Amino acid sequence: MSSVTSVARVTRLRAPGRVLAKYLSWRAERIEDPIERLGYLRGSAAYWSRRPFRRALANTKLHRVSAFVAAALLLPIPMITDGAAPRRSVQASSRFDLFANVWTVENTIDHEMYSNGLRIEKRYSAVPREAVPFQRWRMDNGAREESPAPYGIVFHTTESDAGAYQEANNRELRRAADGTLGYVRSRRAYHYVIDRFGRVFRTVPENESANHAGESVWADGTYYFVNMNHSFLGVSFDGQSRGESGKPSVTEPQVMSARLLTDILRSRYRIPAANCVTHAQVSVNPRNMGVGYHTDWSAGFPFAKLGLPENYLTPLPAITLFGFRFEDRYVDLAAEELQDGISAGETNLRVEATRRGLSTAAYRRFLSKRFKEVVDPLRHLDFSESETRSSIQ
Numbered sequence: 542m543s544s545v546t547s548v549a550r551v552t553r554l555r556a557p558g559r560v561l562a563k564y565l566s567w568r569a570e571r572i573e574d575p576i577e578r579l580g581y582l583r584g585s586a587a588y589w590s591r592r593p594f595r596r597a598l599a600n601t602k603l604h605r606v607s608a609f610v611a612a613a614l615l616l617p618i619p620m621i622t623d624g625a626a627p628r629r630s631v632q633a634s635s636r637f638d639l640f641a642n643v644w645t646v647e648n649t650i651d652h653e654m655y656s657n658g659l660r661i662e663k664r665y666s667a668v669p670r671e672a673v674p675f676q677r678w679r680m681d682n683g684a685r686e687e688s689p690a691p692y693g694i695v696f697h698t699t700e701s702d703a704g705a706y707q708e709a710n711n712r713e714l715r716r717a718a719d720g721t722l723g724y725v726r727s728r729r730a731y732h733y734v735i736d737r738f739g740r741v742f743r744t745v746p747e748n749e750s751a752n753h754a755g756e757s758v759w760a761d762g763t764y765y766f767v768n769m770n771h772s773f774l775g776v777s778f779d780g781q782s783r784g785e786s787g788k789p790s791v792t793e794p795q796v797m798s799a800r801l802l803t804d805i806l807r808s809r810y811r812i813p814a815a816n817c818v819t820h821a822q823v824s825v826n827p828r829n830m831g832v833g834y835h836t837d838w839s840a841g842f843p844f845a846k847l848g849l850p851e852n853y854l855t856p857l858p859a860i861t862l863f864g865f866r867f868e869d870r871y872v873d874l875a876a877e878e879l880q881d882g883i884s885a886g887e888t889n890l891r892v893e894a895t896r897r898g899l900s901t902a903a904y905r906r907f908l909s910k911r912f913k914e915v916v917d918p919l920r921h922l923d924f925s926e927s928e929t930r931s932s933i934q
Contacts, residue, residue, distance in 0.1 A: 572892075637814035637850050641804040659801035662742045665722040667729050672748040675772050677764040678915065686764075691747065693761075693816030694806060695754045695769060695823060696799075697731060697777040698791070698837045706737055706792050714738070721779055728752060731775040733802060739794025741802055751775045756834065757823040758865070758912075760858035761815045767912075768919050769823055773816070774806060782837040783874075789841045800847045817849050821871075822879070825859050827916070830909055832859045832883075833871035840876035853878035860886030861893075864908030 647654040653661045674687035703717040704710035718736040725734055725744050731753045732745045745751040753775030759766045766772040778799065784790035806812060819838035826834035833839065844851050853876055859865040860883065867883055875883065894904035 637848070640808040640811065643805050643808050655801070655805055657801050657804060659741060659798065659805060661733075661802075662740060665726050665734075665742045665744055667726050667745050669746050670749055672746075673750055673771065675750075676768075677766050677772055680760065680763055680765055683915075689748060690810045691772065691774045691806075691812070692764070692766065692810075693759070693769075693773040693812055693818065694803065695757075695773045695775050695818060695820055696838055696842060697753060697775060697820045698782040698789070699725070699734065699777050699779050700781050700837060701779055703737060703780065703790075706790075718779060725777070731777040733774070733776045734779055735776070735795045735798050735802070736779045737792050737795065739792065739798040741798050745775075747774060747806075753777070754820060754823055756825055756827060758825050758859035758863060759816070759818060759823045760862055761813060765858060765862055767915055771919075776802065776806075782839070782841065789838075796843050796846050799843075803847050803849070814849050815852065815855070817847070818852050818855075821875070822852065822855070822857065822882070823859070825865055827912070830863075830865050830905075831871070832857055832865045832867050833874075836871065836874050839871070839874045839879060851878055853882055854885075855882050856885035856889050857882050858886070861889045862908065863912035864890065864905035866905075 641657065644656045645653060646656055651663055653663070655661070672689065674689060675691050676685060676687050677692055678685050699721055701717060701721045704713045706714065714737050718738075718740075722734055722736070722742055722744065725731055729745050729749075729751050732743065732747060732751050734742045734744055736742070750770045751774075752770060754769040754773065757767065757769040759769060759773070776799065778789075778791045778795050780790040780792075780795070782789050782791075803817065807814075807817070819842045821833055821836045821839035824835040825832050842853070844853070857865075860867070872880060872883065890904065890908075891901050894901045897904060899907070
């Protein structure tokens with residue numbers, strides 16, 4: 542698939558949106574510094590996804606598109622870069638990194654209670670193992686670093702098929718939750734599971750790895766992460782990210798509990814909002830160099846309700862850093878915002894290839910080789926999640 546075809550397929554917006562996307566891509570290609578270019582793409586996506594502009598795009602007639610984009614030329618586009626050493630001010634994202642003041646109120650053998658009202662159940666906790674350091678790599682020089690604390694959160698769904706969330710199914714819902722939790726504990730599949738009633742269960746200690754996102758890639762502008770079992774915590778909603786109606790089957794109690802749990806974990810480990818992402822955004826398949834090997838939460842994740850930015854807009858690091866591709870199936874499932882992230886990743890990759898004097902295909906081969914050099918030394922770790930998740934699903 543050519544880069545031109547790739548971008549065309551992931552910008553399947555209404556006509557005004559397509560023209561704006563082409564303009565933003567054209568403008569990004571004229572920014573030489575890759576970090577500033579990434580910041581421009583992320584900032585532009587965040588800026589133009591605001592509700593008034595999305596409504597304007599939807600309502601703009603095709604013959605007025607050129608005037609609309611001309612007006613865009615005159616408006617300032619905020620520069621947003623994530624990470625410890627951004628090139629410019631991060632005013633637009635910093636408001637998401639004001640950490641809540643949460644403390645432990647009670648800690649017993651069965652549960653923990655926190656000052657924000659969340660109770661974490663312990664009765665399904667796996668037997669503790671020896672803690673393994675979490676790991677990350679520097680973007681500037683590729684140096685590997687370790688820490689006893691996790692760097693982010695990946696949100697999942699168990700894809701369990703439970704009954705409708707109503708009083709008549711109360712017994713069935715409780716029995717299904719117990720079965721899911723027992724299985725998750727036996728496979729050490731996530732650090733936390735939130736059941737349909739909003740109860741939060743810790744299934745793997747936070748200082749240990751869980752088998753939730755093995756073959757995966759993410760980056761925050763300063764660091765990149767691979768094999769995110771050993772870098773991020775896994776938090777799973779018991780339910781389906783795409784139920785019978787095509788929408789998530791998670792409940793409001795689950796979302797409310799997820800907000801409280803996210804506040805606790807981010808406060809405890811100073812996790813930046815940029816590193817709170819969905820499984821669909823990070824999952825990859827090295828065998829065919831494709832993104833979206835698992836697609837839970839490829840659409841519909843309630844970022845705003847969890848106090849998080851719309852991270853679907855982030856240019857996919859797997860594409861930008863390691864040349865991964867996408868398949869039509871993944872794009873068909875992806876939210877419009879995630880499609881924007883794919884498009885921005887493809888643009889970033891194409892521009893960097895041009896800057897290096899390489900064709901896009903040659904640059905992808907170079908990045909694929911770099912990915913292999915990073916992950917090969919990690920083969921002694923549990924780098925596969927397919928057995929665990931296929932059984933849950």
